[in-house]
Amino acid sequence: MKKYAVLPLFILLLSGCVSKLSNFTNDQKLTPESNMGVVVIAYDSDTAIHSLVFSGPSTFELEHNLYDNKHNYVVTSFPAGTYDITKAKIYSKYYYINLGSDEDANWKINIKPNKVNYIGHFNIDKVGSGYKVQIKNSTTLALEFLQENYQDLITRYGLVYSKDGPDDEFLTYLDSLKGEE
Amino acid sequence: MKIKLAPLLLLLLVTFSANSSDFIPANQMFVSEQYQSFAISPDGKTLLGKSFIDGYQQLFAFGAGSKQAAEVFKLTTTDRKRILDYDWLDKDTAYVSFLGTFNTYYIRIIDFTFKDNDFEIDYYDIRGLGILVNPMLGVEDKALLAKLNAKEKKLDLLELDLSKLRNIKHNSKNHKKIFSTFRNLSEDLEDTYKFYVSDSTYELEMIGQSYDDYNTYSVYDSKTGSWKEFFRVNKNTSEEKNYSKLDVFTPITKVDDSHIVALSNINRDKVAVVLFNIETQKDVEVLYESEYYDVKAATYSREQKKLISVSYADRGLNKQKFLDKGSNDFQSKLVQKIGLESVFIIDRSVTGSDYLIFAHDASNPGRFYHYNLANDKLRFLQSSMPDLYPYSFTKADILTTTNDLGNKVEGFLYTGDSSKKMPMVVMPHGGPIGVQDLNEFDREVQFLVNRGFAVLTINFRGSSGYGKKYMSAGREQFGKGIEADIDKLVSKAISLPLIDSDKVCIYGKSYGGYSAITSTILYPGTYKCAISGFGVFDLPLLYSASNLHHSEDVKDAISFVVGDIDTKYEELKANSPLYKADQIKVPTLLFAGKNDEIAHPEHSRRLDYVLNKIGQAEVDYYEYLHSGHGHPDWAGDRHQLITVVDFLNKHISPELTITKKNKTVIAEDYFLLGLIYYHGYYLKKDHDEAEKYLRLAHSNGSEEAAKYLRRLGVYDF
Numbered sequence: 001m002k003k004y005a006v007l008p009l010f011i012l013l014l015s016g017c018v019s020k021l022s023n024f025t026n027d028q029k030l031t032p033e034s035n036m037g038v039v040v041i042a043y044d045s046d047t048a049i050h051s052l053v054f055s056g057p058s059t060f061e062l063e064h065n066l067y068d069n070k071h072n073y074v075v076t077s078f079p080a081g082t083y084d085i086t087k088a089k090i091y092s093k094y095y096y097i098n099l100g101s102d103e104d105a106n107w108k109i110n111i112k113p114n115k116v117n118y119i120g121h122f123n124i125d126k127v128g129s130g131y132k133v134q135i136k137n138s139t140t141l142a143l144e145f146l147q148e149n150y151q152d153l154i155t156r157y158g159l160v161y162s163k164d165g166p167d168d169e170f171l172t173y174l175d176s177l178k179g180e181e
Numbered sequence: 182m183k184i185k186l187a188p189l190l191l192l193l194l195v196t197f198s199a200n201s202s203d204f205i206p207a208n209q210m211f212v213s214e215q216y217q218s219f220a221i222s223p224d225g226k227t228l229l230g231k232s233f234i235d236g237y238q239q240l241f242a243f244g245a246g247s248k249q250a251a252e253v254f255k256l257t258t259t260d261r262k263r264i265l266d267y268d269w270l271d272k273d274t275a276y277v278s279f280l281g282t283f284n285t286y287y288i289r290i291i292d293f294t295f296k297d298n299d300f301e302i303d304y305y306d307i308r309g310l311g312i313l314v315n316p317m318l319g320v321e322d323k324a325l326l327a328k329l330n331a332k333e334k335k336l337d338l339l340e341l342d343l344s345k346l347r348n349i350k351h352n353s354k355n356h357k358k359i360f361s362t363f364r365n366l367s368e369d370l371e372d373t374y375k376f377y378v379s380d381s382t383y384e385l386e387m388i389g390q391s392y393d394d395y396n397t398y399s400v401y402d403s404k405t406g407s408w409k410e411f412f413r414v415n416k417n418t419s420e421e422k423n424y425s426k427l428d429v430f431t432p433i434t435k436v437d438d439s440h441i442v443a444l445s446n447i448n449r450d451k452v453a454v455v456l457f458n459i460e461t462q463k464d465v466e467v468l469y470e471s472e473y474y475d476v477k478a479a480t481y482s483r484e485q486k487k488l489i490s491v492s493y494a495d496r497g498l499n500k501q502k503f504l505d506k507g508s509n510d511f512q513s514k515l516v517q518k519i520g521l522e523s524v525f526i527i528d529r530s531v532t533g534s535d536y537l538i539f540a541h542d543a544s545n546p547g548r549f550y551h552y553n554l555a556n557d558k559l560r561f562l563q564s565s566m567p568d569l570y571p572y573s574f575t576k577a578d579i580l581t582t583t584n585d586l587g588n589k590v591e592g593f594l595y596t597g598d599s600s601k602k603m604p605m606v607v608m609p610h611g612g613p614i615g616v617q618d619l620n621e622f623d624r625e626v627q628f629l630v631n632r633g634f635a636v637l638t639i640n641f642r643g644s645s646g647y648g649k650k651y652m653s654a655g656r657e658q659f660g661k662g663i664e665a666d667i668d669k670l671v672s673k674a675i676s677l678p679l680i681d682s683d684k685v686c687i688y689g690k691s692y693g694g695y696s697a698i699t700s701t702i703l704y705p706g707t708y709k710c711a712i713s714g715f716g717v718f719d720l721p722l723l724y725s726a727s728n729l730h731h732s733e734d735v736k737d738a739i740s741f742v743v744g745d746i747d748t749k750y751e752e753l754k755a756n757s758p759l760y761k762a763d764q765i766k767v768p769t770l771l772f773a774g775k776n777d778e779i780a781h782p783e784h785s786r787r788l789d790y791v792l793n794k795i796g797q798a799e800v801d802y803y804e805y806l807h808s809g810h811g812h813p814d815w816a817g818d819r820h821q822l823i824t825v826v827d828f829l830n831k832h833i834s835p836e837l838t839i840t841k842k843n844k845t846v847i848a849e850d851y852f853l854l855g856l857i858y859y860h861g862y863y864l865k866k867d868h869d870e871a872e873k874y875l876r877l878a879h880s881n882g883s884e885e886a887a888k889y890l891r892r893l894g895v896y897d898f
Contacts, residue, residue, distance in 0.1 A: 106731040120728070134727045140786035165731045166724040166746050170787055173760055177794060 032077040037111040038157060040142055042073045045124040047131065048091050052122065054109075056083030073145055075153075080113035082164070088124065088133060097124075097133055105134070108164035116154050117162035118142040135163060139170055202837075204846040205572050205631050207819040208853060210624050214565040218527070219537050219549050221245075223318050224272040225530030227293070227300075228537070228551065229253070230563070231264060238264045240277060244298060245535060245551060246560075253291055253302050256281070270316045270324045274343065278311055286310035288326070290343065305351040307360075314338060315378045318531055325366070325378055338376045338385055340364040370408070377435060380483070386435045398432055400441065400459055411441070411459035426741055427615075427649050432457075434481050442468065442481045442488075450648040454479045454488055469504070473589075475646050492525075494646050496579050497593055497620030498542060501525045515552070518559055521545055522576075523621070541565075543595070544574040546622040574627045577620045577638075582669045584642065584662070588651055592639040592670045593620045595630045596679055603635040604684030604833035607671050607700075607708075611691030613643040613655050613663055614742050625822060632826050633835030637674050641666035657744040659720060660699045660756035667696065668704050675707075684833035688712035688825060691780055691810065694771075698758040698788070701767050710832040711765075712825055714772040715810050717780045718788045719760070720753035721746060726781040759784075762791040768799040770828045772821055774808030801828070805863050812863075820857050820864070823850045848881035859889055868893055 032038055043049050043064055051063040057079050064074065085107040087096040099107045109119045120135035121142075139161055146154045161168045219230045225245060232239045236258055243250035254277050256262050265278040265286075273293040281287045288311045291304045310329040317323040322343040327336040345359050366385040367373045375389030375398075388408070390397045398412040412430060429452045431444040439460055446452040453470035457463070468488045469476060477499070478492040490508070492501045500523050503509045515524045515538060522542040529536045534554050541547035547565035552558070564570055577593035584590050596603060606629055610618045618638040626636045640647065641663045643655015655663055675682035687697040687708050694716020701711045717723060723739050724730055724746045730739070740746065744753055754760050769792060773785035782804055789802035803824065808817050839847070855874035858867045872893055878886035879898050890898055 104729065104732040104734075106728045123727075134729045136727045136781065136783070137722065137725050138781075138783050138786070140783060140790050143790075163725070163728065165728065166721060167750065168722060168725045169754065170719065170722070170759075174791070174794070177791070 032114070035080055035113050036077045037080050037113050037162070038075065038077050038116045038153060039111060039162075040073060040075050040116060040118045040146065042071075042121040042138070042142065042145075044072060044121040044136070044138075047124040047126055049122070049124060050089040050092055050095075052085055053087040053089070053096075054078070054083040055086045056111075057081040061089075071145060071149075073142070073149075075150065078111045078117075080111050082108055082110050084108055085122075085135070088122070090124065090131075097131055099133065106165055107135070110162050110164050112160055112162060114157055115162075116146065116150075116157045116159045118146075118159060119161075120163050137161065137163065137168065139168070143171070143174075202840070202843075203572065204843040205569070205628065206846045206849045207628070207823050208815075208849070209568055210628050210631075211815040211818040211822065212566070212568070213815070214546065215567060216549065216563040216565050219551075219562060220268050220275075221528045221530050221535055221537050221551070222269045222272050223316075223531040225532055225535030225553075226272070227295075228562070229267065229269065229275055230549075231267065233258070238262075240264070240267055240275075242275075242293070242300070242302075245553070247298065251300070253304075254279075254289065260284070265310075266312050268313050268316065270313070270343070271318060271321070274322075276313060276324070276326075278313075286329070290346065292347070305346065307346070307351075307356050308353055311339075314376050315380070315383060317383050319381075320383065323383075325376075325383065327376055333371075335367075335371065335373050336376070337368070338366040338373070338378075340366060340383075377432065379435075387432060387441065389432075398430075400435055400438075402438060404438065409459065411457075411462055425649075425653075427652050429475075433479055434483060436481075436483060436486070440465070442479070444476055444479060446475065446649050450650050452476050452648075454481075454491060473647065475648060477646075494617060494619055497577070497591065497618065497640075498523050499525075499619065499621065515540070515550075515559070519548065519550065521548065541622060543576045543593075543620050543622055572631070574622065575630050579620070580637070580670055580673055582666075582673055584666045584669060586642065586654055586662070588642060588647075588654065590639065590641060590666045590670055591647075592637055592674070593618065594674055594677075595626055595636045595638075597630045597635075599633070599635075599679070601836050602681040603633065603679055604686070604829070604835050605635040605637060605674060605680050606829065606833075607637045607639070607667065607674075607685065607687040607697075609639060609641065609663075609667055609687070609689040609693040609696040609700075610644070611689070611693050613641070613658070613692040613696075614652055615643075615645045616692075617644050617646040624818070628822050629826070629829075632829075633837045634829060634833075635674075635680055637671065639667050639670050656742060657749075659695065659743060659753075660703065660758075664696060664700050664703050667700060668707070671704075671707060681833075684709060684835075686710040686712065686829055686833050688714075688829075689716070690714035691716065694718075694780070695758070698765065698769065699756075701769075702758055702761055702764045705764070705766060708767055710768045710770070710828065712770040712772075712828060713785070714821060715774055715777055715780045716771070716784060718758045718784045720744075720757045721750060722781070722784060722787070726783060727778075759787050759791060762788065763795055763797070765792060765798050768828070768832055769801075770825070771800065771802045772805065772824075773803070774805050774810060774812070776807070776809045779810040803864060806865065807863060816857070817863055819850075819853055823854055826850075844881045848878045848883035848886070851875070851878035851881065852883045852886050855886060855889060859893070 049064045051061050054060045086100050089096045111117050121138045122135050125132045159171055213233050215232055215234050217231045219228055221228050228243055230241050238256045239252055240254035241250040242253045263280050267277040269275050275291045277289040279287055288307045289304055291302050294301045311326045314327050315325040324341045326339050326341050328339050330337045340363055349355050372390045372392050373388050374391045377387035379386050387400045395413055395415045397410050399408040399410045402409045429446045433442045435441050441457050443455055443457045444452050445455050451470055452475035454468040454476055455464040456466040458465045469491045471493055474493040476491050476493050480489040482489050488504055490501050490503045503512055519540045521540040524540045527537050527539045536552040538550040549562040551560045551562055575595050575597045577595045580592040580594050582590050610616050618640050629636050674680055685708055687700050689697040694713030697711045697713050701708045771785045771789055773782035775782055789800055792798050792800040805817055807813055812818050851874045855871050855878055857863050858871035872895055875886040875890045876898055
């Protein structure tokens, strides 16, 4: 498997048209508008992640502010559509790793409206002088987290795996098991 | 600076032996080989050995007849530090290539000064990653070293001149200056990664080059003074019609301007030793081919223009076979004297007077010997795992069957010396393509046999060593032909009087984990339990485990073995035990590594989740915090195997009388598990689990466990 390792780049100016997203806390009743999807991502990294930049119908920056110390998930909402995770800012807003889909790494996500869209566990590992960056499919961990913390949300909207790529029917299979109960 | 060396006792005295029924503690079985290799000086007078003891890698030297050795190099193994290579450069100079502090590679040159029966050493370190290619024994103070050229991402072949390196102030600046004066034999060549040097002229005569998209081999044409490419293979093999991923082509030596000798299975089934014409790029003669097995290595003498030896796994045992009668008789004599089935000559002096021998088989992890031809004297040097000396291990019986394709399927049944009916553990190997189970010493197999279980390993279709067709037959056979091969041999094994057919479980790792769970679905009456380590259970998830799996290269590699996801999605899903979890009816034990990038732990998490949800099969799941596709050190293996034995004892317990001595070993094993949970090492800290295992350790006699129980505030034991 090819490793995706890049060096961090230093930037002087930030783009001015990026909307910042915030986390929803466990206490909030999350009711996105009809064209929005709830987005769930986990950060799983040996390197401090400052934020991720999503480019699609709009551009969003999702800062890594954990709402408590118990877990590493961020739950927010986006307008539905296809996005690329284009940058991972590490340590601070000034350093970023350029991502963007290429033949070795697909960074697309497809956010569906009125669904809880789990997009993966975002992982950065320091390898030598570079970084290996990937987004792993850990649906079971996300499901268990959401069942414990956002049961109401997944009951109302239903959980889907929204990372672009080959089909993953695990959640559909679980639904079918529910039907058999 | 001359260093006077403190003597080490070379030979360990064997003071006790154990009964064959004595249990081996997990922390004695799951350790590295303490003695790993030896090298003999060109004059046959001095030996170098490499050991790994108490967390240190060490090189020690001793005279050919001496019983005392002296440490000449020592390295802690923290922070990935390790010895990469070592050898003699001449009769009084050795080199060590190692990864040292701050992840930095070094080459150490060690000069020996011999006086009477003693020696002193002097040494200096050079920064850089280098591996010896040829010691140039015919030229004083010269040696050929392949050194990493990080800037150009290639290896350079440098002719070291040790006389220039002695008596200087050793620092990076001086080393750089002197290295720039060394002849670079590959200076004008791009992307070189492999060198073949003439043993008589020490000139570079054949090279391997690795480019982004393809690899090549070329020979030097002395007539035209240029390099001539004779073999190329594209790395993206899907575009290459004449070469498959299962093809092997490895040059051994250049013979003349038109021919080389190579290991090859191109246009043939088995890997054979061939004479290859570089003009026509075709084999012109098969020098050696086995009817049943792939050749793994060969030695060829250019002077004598003949093949000297070949190596292959004969009925699971790696063997070196000499082709001339004299050498063959010599080897037979050694086999008889040593009493182990597989005997390799691993080094010899230039004079031909002294040999280093490594002998091993399934019942012995290995023994090193020195043989002196003039005295016809064979001297035992050391066991590779001397701490295991008191225990006895078992050899396998070969079981074979013929599968539906008409192929012979080989398996190895380990039963020990029990006269009672034994429960059996079937252990399918990983891969499934290109991996081979051997009839050689295997810690896991021997640990299970030691604890009273017969073990069956199987080289099902797809295994390596039996030719390309057999290997290819395992492609896209997940849940199909591979499991049929396993079942056929299992049926044969359980028909044997020694095997208790009511007590059979299946345990595998990686693909073997998949096979274990799948076999319980396909053959529901056969197994009482199943164990998977680092397994895969959702075949489409192989393609979506991470975004890096979406690249064409990764997809291509997975689909070659498993099947194409774009055209066979439903088939992959249908052969995934996850989606048939309602058919899993036996107790199941799962292990996974949190950092596993090959079989992502998500596979095991999903199966654990679903089996718990369905609730008809008992399931235990362990996710190791620091493990990948295997464990980074032996503590993980110890936890895993003690847990496996515990699980097997629960479901297919052997009929054993537990002696007092064995209770002590059981206590030791449980104590180890207790500490893992107590400290949160490898698995999450869990005081309930710690208490459970410490209580078990205490009930089997561990006083140490009592101390830890009290630290947990537990006093009612």
